[in-house]
Amino acid sequence: MRSGAPTQVVPARIMNFVKQQIAQRVRDMTHTRQQPEVFLQPAGDPGLLGPDSSAWQVHAHFMAMMVGGIASLIVQALHPRALAGVWDHSSFRDDLGARLGRTAFFIAATTFGGRDMAEQAMERVKCIHRQVNGVDAHGQAYRADDPHLLAWVHLAECTSFMRAYDEHGRPALDTHAQDRYFAEMAVLGSAMGTGPVPSHRAACERRLLSYLPELRCDERTRYVLQRLNDYPTQAIYQPLMKLVVRAAHHSLPPWVHPLLGQAEPSWHERWWVRQALAQVSVPIQWALNDEGVAAFARQRVRQAGDMGH
Numbered sequence: 001m002r003s004g005a006p007t008q009v010v011p012a013r014i015m016n017f018v019k020q021q022i023a024q025r026v027r028d029m030t031h032t033r034q035q036p037e038v039f040l041q042p043a044g045d046p047g048l049l050g051p052d053s054s055a056w057q058v059h060a061h062f063m064a065m066m067v068g069g070i071a072s073l074i075v076q077a078l079h080p081r082a083l084a085g086v087w088d089h090s091s092f093r094d095d096l097g098a099r100l101g102r103t104a105f106f107i108a109a110t111t112f113g114g115r116d117m118a119e120q121a122m123e124r125v126k127c128i129h130r131q132v133n134g135v136d137a138h139g140q141a142y143r144a145d146d147p148h149l150l151a152w153v154h155l156a157e158c159t160s161f162m163r164a165y166d167e168h169g170r171p172a173l174d175t176h177a178q179d180r181y182f183a184e185m186a187v188l189g190s191a192m193g194t195g196p197v198p199s200h201r202a203a204c205e206r207r208l209l210s211y212l213p214e215l216r217c218d219e220r221t222r223y224v225l226q227r228l229n230d231y232p233t234q235a236i237y238q239p240l241m242k243l244v245v246r247a248a249h250h251s252l253p254p255w256v257h258p259l260l261g262q263a264e265p266s267w268h269e270r271w272w273v274r275q276a277l278a279q280v281s282v283p284i285q286w287a288l289n290d291e292g293v294a295a296f297a298r299q300r301v302r303q304a305g306d307m308g309h
Contacts, residue, residue: 020291022288026062029237029241030101031100032101033105036292036293039112042114043300045116045301046301048115049188050301053180054180058181059111060112060288060293061170062288063169063285064167067248067251068248069103069248070244071160071248073224074252074260075160075256078215078259079211080140080216083221084134085134096228097233105121106125108293112294122191129144137219145193147194147195150192150194154197160251162181162201167251168274179200182198182200186199205253215259225260240280246273249265
């Protein structure tokens with residue numbers, strides 16, 4: 001028995017090392033600068049939504065968030081005034097990776113961070129929004145703190161994340177849990193200045209579609225699509241990102257494809273991409289279940305019980 005003891009310890013160490021390496025590769029690929037340890041404090045703080053929320057489940061699934069995040073950017077780029085704020089006042093054309101990394105951290109902070117982290121993240125973004133204004137490519141004035149535009153961005157994100165989770169996430173969410181997700185996100189949206197937004201999935205999809213008369217695929221939109229297709233990452237990650245971007249196009253609402261001048265993807269292509277991502281997702285999610293932001297946040301919340309003893 002004694003001679004066998006080390007063999008029980010070494011595999012655990014190896015597995016932990018492998019998980020840490022995979023998690024670091026994920027951070028490199030997504031341009032994430034913050035280490036997950038920042039989500040360990042303050043002990044016992046459940047944040048704005050808490051670990052039993054649907055948002056924690058959806059946002060902890062890496063592949064669904066990657067696919068949904070890219071899909072959301074494609075949809076958002078169809079609104080000239082929403083796109084103008086990013087076009088005129090951000091570095092995405094020069095450093096798309098850094099821009100997306102900041103957005104990913106904002107979602108992580110507001111979902112998994114303690115209350116102070118979440119509120120500070122929202123206040124920083126609102127402060128930036130108050131300074132962003134101008135005229136879009138078609139001569140229409142815009143303000144980044146316009147509730148109408150903020151609601152558009154909010155709806156594009158929430159519906160995109162949920163559609164991607166439908167395709168790639170596990171475990172599945174029933175209708176009640178899906179609606180709970182939109183209710184939770186409506187609370188965050190309202191705090192960001194969206195005004196009243198629907199708290200049920202079907203209503204959010206209808207509200208998103210109501211923006212159709214304002215949308216167009218113009219030169220700026222096509223530029224964004226090209227930048228996403230050439231997502232900036234190291235060569236080793238490029239094949240995966242090509243799959244993610246393709247899956248994002250697959251998860252778009254059907255009414256978006258005609259706007260983009262694209263044919264709706266075939267069933268065979270959807271199936272192939274979904275299966276490929278499912279295989280790649282297994283080791284990544286296995287690692288992030290212990291080494292990702294959500295895992296560290298859960299550890300933070302559990303510390304409340306530990307302190308009670």
